[in-house]
Amino acid sequence: MKKIILSMLMGVAAITAVSAQRVKSPFVPATVKSALTAKYPAAADVSWEKEKGNYEANWGGKSGEDMSVQFTPDGAFVEQVVAIKVSNLPAGVITYVKQHYKGVKITEAGKLTDAKGTLMYEAGVKGKDLVFDEKGNFLKQD
Numbered sequence: 001m002k003k004i005i006l007s008m009l010m011g012v013a014a015i016t017a018v019s020a021q022r023v024k025s026p027f028v029p030a031t032v033k034s035a036l037t038a039k040y041p042a043a044a045d046v047s048w049e050k051e052k053g054n055y056e057a058n059w060g061g062k063s064g065e066d067m068s069v070q071f072t073p074d075g076a077f078v079e080q081v082v083a084i085k086v087s088n089l090p091a092g093v094i095t096y097v098k099q100h101y102k103g104v105k106i107t108e109a110g111k112l113t114d115a116k117g118t119l120m121y122e123a124g125v126k127g128k129d130l131v132f133d134e135k136g137n138f139l140k141q142d
């Protein structure tokens with residue numbers, strides 16, 4: 001019984017370690033904060049998360065997450081995601097989700113632009129982020 005409980009706890013810890021974790025502002029490197037201020041001077045009421053070793057700043061809108069950007073610990077820009085309505089996703093995204101996640105609704109959507117300027121779309125489905133190219137073709141699960 002102890003082995004089962006220990007295994008379950010280790011599984012939960014592993015899942016938690018992979019997902020985004022809230023970070024209080026004093027623990028965000030100054031280089032990251034400076035990069036955010038330089039690129040997005042109007043960002044206000046920013047909340048922080050650490051995701052895949054990078055720092056993610058979120059702000060805006062009712063949920064405080066209409067805009068999110070990621071920076072590496074040394075302040076290099078990784079990507080930005082602007083929240084959009086699900087109805088504004090390319091048709092290919094909707095088709096893909098209907099085919100691969102029957103009966104499941106897209107809970108959130110975003111327009112993603114990476115450091116190279118590549119436009120992509122994100123669709124939140126069952127706690128996962130599905131990433132699509134600008135035409136709505138599936139690329140990966142994040």
